[in-house]
Amino acid sequence: MATVISGKELSAQLKEEMKAQVATFPEKYGRVPHLVVILVGEDPGSVSYVTGKAKASEVVGIKNTTIRKPDTISEAELLGLIEELNADDTVDGILVQLPLPKHISEDKVIATIAKEKDVDGFHPLNVAALWQKQDCVLPCTPKGIIKMLKRAGVEIKGKRAVVIGRSNIVGLPVSKLLLDENATVTIAHSRTADLPTVTRNAEILVVAIGRPKFVTADMVSEGAVVIDVGVNRDPETGKLCGDVDYAAVEPKASVITPVPGGVGPMTICCLMENTIECFLRKMDKQL
Numbered sequence: 001m002a003t004v005i006s007g008k009e010l011s012a013q014l015k016e017e018m019k020a021q022v023a024t025f026p027e028k029y030g031r032v033p034h035l036v037v038i039l040v041g042e043d044p045g046s047v048s049y050v051t052g053k054a055k056a057s058e059v060v061g062i063k064n065t066t067i068r069k070p071d072t073i074s075e076a077e078l079l080g081l082i083e084e085l086n087a088d089d090t091v092d093g094i095l096v097q098l099p100l101p102k103h104i105s106e107d108k109v110i111a112t113i114a115k116e117k118d119v120d121g122f123h124p125l126n127v128a129a130l131w132q133k134q135d136c137v138l139p140c141t142p143k144g145i146i147k148m149l150k151r152a153g154v155e156i157k158g159k160r161a162v163v164i165g166r167s168n169i170v171g172l173p174v175s176k177l178l179l180d181e182n183a184t185v186t187i188a189h190s191r192t193a194d195l196p197t198v199t200r201n202a203e204i205l206v207v208a209i210g211r212p213k214f215v216t217a218d219m220v221s222e223g224a225v226v227i228d229v230g231v232n233r234d235p236e237t238g239k240l241c242g243d244v245d246y247a248a249v250e251p252k253a254s255v256i257t258p259v260p261g262g263v264g265p266m267t268i269c270c271l272m273e274n275t276i277e278c279f280l281r282k283m284d285k286q287l
């Protein structure tokens with residue numbers, strides 16, 4: 001039987017700690033941190049993510065403004081809105097929910113958000129700082145994964161870690177963070193030759209490929225730590241499921257994260273932490 005890491009429980013604890021910290025801010029700094037989330041269009045997945053971010057802000061005591069725009073908004077208008085928020089001194093964090101409609105360049109949008117307000121850690125200067133071991137905003141999902149591993153008492157140093165997925169949001173940055181914790185990291189993907197042989201070598205397996213039940217029991221070695229970043233719909237039941245065939249893999253794993261209630265809540269928790277960090281950097285500079 002694997003130890004199941006509840007991201008839901010851990011994030012609830014961490015949010016309580018942040019709440020106590022934020023409660024001291026009005027007296028110290030005259031206000032609380034302010035996060036602005038921009039949602040373009042009506043995609044149900046994105047609506048649910050944005051709602052989760054607003055709810056978490058409320059719990060922590062962070063001011064949240066969610067700006068909803070129709071998917072017909074032009075790129076120029078969206079970039080203009082971001083510029084306005086960049087210039088607004090009362091805004092500490094800006095997040096544009098991805099994906100965006102095809103006519104809007106995500107790269108341009110991400111690069112337009114001021115680096116100091118980039119709570120996602122997606123800005124090219126933040127990404128560069130991460131890879132150059134400089135001070136930066138860490139992307140939320142990779143940061144949440146490392147926190148979960150540490151909290152579960154998993155020793156990362158010296159371990160063989162395999163990451164399936166090479167996206168800018170998860171695969172690449174989580175590989176870098178594992179490397180910084182002194183794991184030896186292999187980055188695999190959907191085209192990796194003989195993937196099961198690669199993944200069976202993993203002591204820590206992180207899966208971020210976005211395919212329901214992609215990781216089957218034969219791909220996991222006995223005692224592995226399995227972190228499932230997937231958020232998919234099970235094609236048979238229509239329910240939310242991860243990238244890992246949980247029922248088949250759980251008995252082999254020593255530690256595993258469930259979907260839902262695993263990595264997802266930790267991502268939002270780290271977004272709260274990043275918003276506080278951006279706020280404090282600004283305020284401490286002004287003091």
Ligand code: GUN
Nearest residue numbers: 095096097098099120140
């Ligand atoms: N879409 C899916 N995950 C994320 C995320 O972490 N940040 C943003 N902005 N959009 C997302």
